[in-house]
Amino acid sequence: QVQLVESGGGVVQPGRSLRLSCAASGFTFSNFAMHWVRQAPGKGLEWVAVISFDGTNKYYSDSVRGRFTISRDNSMNMLYLQMNSLRGDDTAVYYCANGGGNYVAPIFGMWGQGTLVTVSS
Amino acid sequence: DIQMTQSPSSLSASVGDRVTITCRASQSISTRLNWYQQKPGKAPSLLIYGASSLQSGVPSRFSGSGAGTDFTLTISSLQPEDFAIYYCQQSYSTPPVTFGGGTKVEIK
Numbered sequence: 001q002v003q004l005v006e007s008g009g010g011v012v013q014p015g016r017s018l019r020l021s022c023a024a025s026g027f028t029f030s031n032f033a034m035h036w037v038r039q040a041p042g043k044g045l046e047w048v049a050v051i052s053f054d055g056t057n058k059y060y061s062d063s064v065r066g067r068f069t070i071s072r073d074n075s076m077n078m079l080y081l082q083m084n085s086l087r088g089d090d091t092a093v094y095y096c097a098n099g100g101g102n103y104v105a106p107i108f109g110m111w112g113q114g115t116l117v118t119v120s121s
Numbered sequence: 122d123i124q125m126t127q128s129p130s131s132l133s134a135s136v137g138d139r140v141t142i143t144c145r146a147s148q149s150i151s152t153r154l155n156w157y158q159q160k161p162g163k164a165p166s167l168l169i170y171g172a173s174s175l176q177s178g179v180p181s182r183f184s185g186s187g188a189g190t191d192f193t194l195t196i197s198s199l200q201p202e203d204f205a206i207y208y209c210q211q212s213y214s215t216p217p218v219t220f221g222g223g224t225k226v227e228i229k
Contacts (some may be wrong), residue, residue, distance in 0.1 A: 106218055
């Protein structure tokens with residue numbers, strides 16, 4: 001069935017790095033833009049980054065630009081988020097989401113279950 | 122960036138009640154407005170897209186309306202499984218994608 005499964009979360013010290021992965025199955029991954037959306041504990045949804053279907057276009061929120069890098073491997077149906085220089089306010093559940101065919105007009109019809117990242121010393 | 126403001130931030134209602142949640146955009150977004158439901162410990166799920174189109178599999182008691190800057194999500198007869206947090210999201214001018222702050226629907 002159609003599925004997105006995140007992995008790679010955990011506890012990390014401030015200033016360190018972490019890489020999240022999202023495995024896609026059940027749909028033609030290479031046809032869709034993919035996003036990362038996060039949710040701090042008890043807070044609302046915050047968009048993090050998007051990558052176009054072919055990986056040529058990438059955009060980031062102001063809060064992560066310069067520290068996080070989104071990438072994808074269409075041959076493996078995988079999405080990634082490399083997170084560097086982590087801060088306490090990066091603590092959140094990170095979701096990967098399929099935004100549909102248009103990366104500048106996303107409709108999030110498919111979400112992963114989320115992976116928790118805790119930044120703490 | 123387009124700011125999305127939801128109201129109320131929370132509400133209490135009884136099973137069978139009609140519930141309306143409002144979302145306002147800081148500038149016109151045509152009908153590029155989507156609604157999501159999130160239950161505790163779960164990922165959000167799409168309810169309404171394009172302001173008024175019901176996502177496949179979503180019960181018909183959910184409806185959306187609006188255009189420009191003002192939008193509403195209506196639940197015509199609240200059911201026990203509808204107690205959740207609801208978010209709006211604009212897809213008119215991105216990036217960045219922006220969400221409303223959420224509306225928590227609680228049991229009265």
